[in-house]
Structures are given as C-alpha cells and as structure tokens.
Amino acid sequence: MTEHFxxxxxxxxxxxxxxxxxxxxxxxxxxxxxxxxxxxxxxTLEQAASWAHRWPQNTLVLKKGDKVLGFSCFSTSDDSGSDQTGEVIALYVLGDYQGRGLGLELMKATMDRLADKREVILWVLRGNEKAIRFYQRYGFRFDKTERTKAFGTELRMVLER
Structure with missing residues (x-):
C-alpha cells in the first residue's frame, strides 16, 4: 500500500x-x-447500519483518515462449531479503491486474527469471478461443497495451513 491506510x-x-x-x-x-x-x-443502508451497530465484534475496518474504505468480518469457528476452522464471513473494499492491494492487506489482517486455525473457509457466490480470482490468488481452493440460498448458489473455498 503506497498511501497511508x-x-x-x-x-x-x-x-x-x-x-x-x-x-x-x-x-x-x-x-x-x-x-x-x-x-x-x-x-438498504439502514439495514446495513443496523447490522454494523448490532454486531461489531470480529470486524476489521480499512481506513484512510476517518473514511472507511473496506471491511472484513470473521468467525473463529465454522458452521459445525469446530475450533480448528475459522471463517471469513465478508470482505469488501469500495470499487474505487480496488486494484491497489488493499483487499490483500485486509485479508492478511483477517488471517492474522485467525492465525491459530488449521483451516479457514469462506463462501462465494457462483459467478462472482472477481472475488473467486482474488481468493484463489490468496490460496483458497474449492472443496466441492455448495449451498443454495434464495439469491443463488454459494461455493465453499478452503485455505489449509
């Protein structure tokens, strides 16, 4: 990151x-x-604000000055409750700030918070090729697990350590 974040x-x-x-x-x-x-x-923005204020734990924010440009949310266990597996629940960077290495820095910081986990999982929406490429560059791989939601199919990716 060349600018100060x-x-x-x-x-x-x-x-x-x-x-x-x-x-x-x-x-x-x-x-x-x-x-x-x-x-x-x-x-809606109001719904997102409600969630942010209700569940602030396990959230990192990427900031430049006072402006939040990205965030990640993580869990120290997976859906099964395993204490060996962590989960990246969300990772977003504003579109105008993508391609600058900020997502990578945010992922590194998130993984530091999950350093004691043997593996880390995440779910990505099928067709979200930009996110899939980002996660694959970081080392995540598909494990052939899928789940269908009302909005589409999510694919599970795993990073083994």
Missing part, C-alpha cells in the same frame, strides 16, 4: 456507519446482475 478493529459509531456504507455500496456494485435485483435492493 490503517486496518483496525471496528469500535466507534463512525466506523460502524462507515462499514455500513461500504457494505451497502459494495453489495450494489458486486451483486447487481449476479443475483435477483430484489435481493440486491433488499439490503
């Missing part, structure tokens, strides 16, 4: 509001055309 645990109301904006804006940028528009439109 910082990645910190989300704590303040301003960071929560910034995370909410990134979540909402990235949702619009990423999923329009990949899932039914009704699902894209269903996530």
């Amino acid at each position: 910082e990645i910190v645990p989300m704590k303040t109301d301003e960071e929560m509001d910034g995370k909410a904006f990134v979540h909402w804006k990235s949702w619009q940028e990423t999923y329009t055309g990949l899932m039914p528009q009704a699902y894209v439109d269903a996530l």
Whole structure:
C-alpha cells in the first residue's frame, strides 16, 4: 500500500456507519446482475447500519483518515462449531479503491486474527469471478461443497495451513 491506510478493529459509531456504507455500496456494485435485483435492493443502508451497530465484534475496518474504505468480518469457528476452522464471513473494499492491494492487506489482517486455525473457509457466490480470482490468488481452493440460498448458489473455498 503506497498511501497511508490503517486496518483496525471496528469500535466507534463512525466506523460502524462507515462499514455500513461500504457494505451497502459494495453489495450494489458486486451483486447487481449476479443475483435477483430484489435481493440486491433488499439490503438498504439502514439495514446495513443496523447490522454494523448490532454486531461489531470480529470486524476489521480499512481506513484512510476517518473514511472507511473496506471491511472484513470473521468467525473463529465454522458452521459445525469446530475450533480448528475459522471463517471469513465478508470482505469488501469500495470499487474505487480496488486494484491497489488493499483487499490483500485486509485479508492478511483477517488471517492474522485467525492465525491459530488449521483451516479457514469462506463462501462465494457462483459467478462472482472477481472475488473467486482474488481468493484463489490468496490460496483458497474449492472443496466441492455448495449451498443454495434464495439469491443463488454459494461455493465453499478452503485455505489449509
């Protein structure tokens, strides 16, 4: 990262509001055309803000000054409750800031928080090729597990350590 950015645990109301904006804006940028528009439109800025304020734990924000440009959410266990597996629940960077290595730095910081995990999983929407390429470059691989949601099919990717 050539400019000055910082990645910190989300704590303040301003960071929560910034995370909410990134979540909402990235949702619009990423999923329009990949899932039914009704699902894209269903996530409002108000809903994203409610979630950010209700569940601030295990969230990192990527900031330049006071502006939140990206965030990640993670869990220290997977769906089965295994304490050997962590999960990247979400990782978003505003479109205008993609391609600068910020997502990579955010992923590294997230993985540092999951350093004691033998493996890390994440779910990616089928057809989200940009995200798939990003995760594959980081070392994630498909494990042939899928789950179908109302908005589309998600594919599980795993990084073994």
